[in-house]
Amino acid sequence: MPAHSAREIAADFAAGRTSAVETAKAALARIEAAKALNAVVTIDPAHTLADAAAVDDRLRAGEAMPLAGVPVIVKDNIWVGGWRVTQGSRLFSDFIAPHDAVAIERLRRAGAVVVGIGATSEFACKGVTTSPLYGSTRHPLDPALTPGGSSGGPAAAVAAGLVPLAIGTDAGGSSRRPPAHVGVAGFKPSYGAIPYGPGFAEPFFGLSVIAPIAADAADIALVFEAMVGADPRDPDSSVVALQAEDIGGQRIAFSPRLGLDVAIDDVVANGLASAIERLSAAGLCITQRDPVWPAGTTEDAIMPLQHAGLAALYGDTFRKDPTIFDPDIARQIERGLSWSGAEVAGALLASAAIANAFAAFFTEVDLLLTPTVPCVAWPLTQLGPDMIGGKPASPRAHAVFTPFINHAHLPAISIRCGTDRCGLPFGLQIIAARGQDRSLLGAAQEIEAILRV
Known part of the structure; x- marks a missing residue:
């Protein structure tokens, strides 16, 4: 540090x-x-x-x-x-x-x-x-x-x-x-x-x-x-709420797996559970509750957007010389070139469904606590760990807890939560409704202070 x-x-x-x-x-x-x-x-x-x-x-x-x-x-x-x-x-x-x-x-x-x-x-x-x-x-x-x-x-x-x-x-x-x-x-x-x-x-x-x-x-x-703050050079820029809410009055939910059928290492799951116990003991009112996702909601359903975006930007160059790219990126471009318009539209619909599910969830809670990652760091030469939670892991299995937040346009922060026996860290992710960035950052500072005790 x-x-x-x-x-x-x-x-x-x-x-x-x-x-x-x-x-x-x-x-x-x-x-x-x-x-x-x-x-x-x-x-x-x-x-x-x-x-x-x-x-x-x-x-x-x-x-x-x-x-x-x-x-x-x-x-x-x-x-x-x-x-x-x-x-x-x-x-x-x-x-x-x-x-x-x-x-x-x-x-x-x-x-x-x-x-x-x-x-x-x-x-x-x-x-x-x-x-x-x-x-x-x-x-x-x-x-x-x-x-x-x-x-x-x-x-x-x-x-x-x-x-x-x-x-x-x-x-x-x-x-x-x-x-x-x-x-x-x-x-x-x-x-x-x-x-x-x-x-x-x-x-x-x-x-x-x-x-x-x-x-x-x-x-x-x-x-x-x-x-922070809108700028005319970015038509998507917007104003966030000026007033931060006190964490003591906020409705806080904890979702151990973000409502998804995904693997997580015991050291991370147990570390998060211990952190939630400490936060509750400090006076925060936390209930366990998962977002409810539409059927078939997985990261695979939304990945065509990334692949198609890469193909739109770099597909012509890829066709001329695929070796100019990182081989892993080249495979994404190649996949993007193969997606049909209907498949890309399906990914956009899946993205919208995720946003709608989160919007409904945040009418009933103010903050959501989840893992940031399901595992600690892995060998430099691999796209992801071989195993997570005792099960063989796909190359993207380490990323399961973060992408949906982007599709819902929500603010989220990862703060240090614990380490494994080798001292490798993992994080607690705190999520709030869109525009509640200041309340989220205030809550994160209070949660950090409790977890440091």
Whole structure:
């Protein structure tokens, strides 16, 4: 974990105890020393130090900045103006972002300093962080393991203490599962709460969000306030509720398997059950209750959207030279080219049914607690663990608890919940109704405080 939180760095900066240049130099030194982790794939020290010097000048001029001097890593699929941003793909190996995404523009306005670009799987479409350009990102606690994906680089960078803050994306759990696997917090805001883009064309249809990653929910709340709010450049951006509700008055449900017939390792299931007991003992009123899903609701029912999106964007290039892509991504593109229009429409209908089921559920509860992941991290060379819950596991079995939240456009956060006997972390996922991001972040901070006792 970083020696100082984003809150502490900003406070030290405002009090004149440090400078943005000093803080940026220290972060760059940590990144250089952790090259073997392969969490940060691009640095530009000259650019970083010039930005840091500008922040120092702004402080001397009397400007107040909530993220003053905070070093940040940005995922390799979000535009950072003047930086090489590649999506982990050979197709974009020389791409220089022409300007900032809105979220990055707002971060910089708040005083944050970009110190590097964090690794992603190609097009952020894989549950482990490997890419044709940069190879594999390693788990900070065990280099033989993966941190998951696709925001494995940003999550690993925070967990390894390289920076206190990173910005990922999340279209199916990409910035919740890696944080769960490495022991930090990852937040998927309501769809539209933080403007998305301008940037690369998205293979995901109305799902992907900008997702802060930090050591705890308090730092995430700080950066969320710097990025939240509608912007005319993103027609899907919207306003979230201004008033946060007190957790003491909220109706809280716990669903051990999110109402799905899926496997979960005993250590995760037992750890979550223990956490729920501790929260109940602290005075939270928690009832066990599952969402009710339409028949046939599985991740397989909605995956055609990702495959078809990739095929629409990169199918022509794939036909000319499939070897240019990560083989796992190439298989997704090939599958996308084979889906019929009716099958893709069926996936859209399944997505809408998931959203409707969640909407009904959140008329009767305010917060839902679930596992973030059903297992701890697995070997670096595999798409997923061989076994989960004592049963053979498919390559996507590790991802079962996160994608539906994207399809319902809900906010969700993963916070550290426990570890297995080897010290490998897993997470508790907290979900709220769309637009209730501030209430969710407030609840997450209170739950973290209880679980730390």
